[in-house]
Amino acid sequence: MKVQKEFVLREIAGDYVIIPTGKTVLTFNGLITVNEVGADLWKMLQSEVTFGDLLKGILEIYDVDEETAKEDIQEFLDTLIEGGILDKPEETEE
Template structure:
């Protein structure tokens, strides 16, 4: 899975926000604010990665229990899928 090409991450006044670009901005009326871990996951999602690879990356980078990491990553991915930001193959 990976991020669709019509979305990008921007830093605005110290906050990280996922915003739509191009024609998608006409359909997607909102912004998603992400924290430091969200930015880390977003960067991983620029490539085709599995959930297992994301969990391994978070465990290596942050001091967190594996089950907590799995749950938080799944919640993040669900939000991206519901928003149409993430697709199984990266296409919008």
């Protein structure tokens, strides 16, 4: 999975926001505010990655248990999918 190139992450006054660019501005109303974990996930999603890749990256960066990390990653991905920023990944094994 990989995020669409029409969206970018910006840091504004210490907050991270995902904003649309180009013609996407006409169809996507608003922006999405994310925390540091979300910003790190966003950076990983700039290239083709699997859920397992995201999980491994977060577990290496943060002191968090695996179950909590899985839940948080899935919640973040669901938000991106609902916003049309990330295509729903096909069902594959991790």
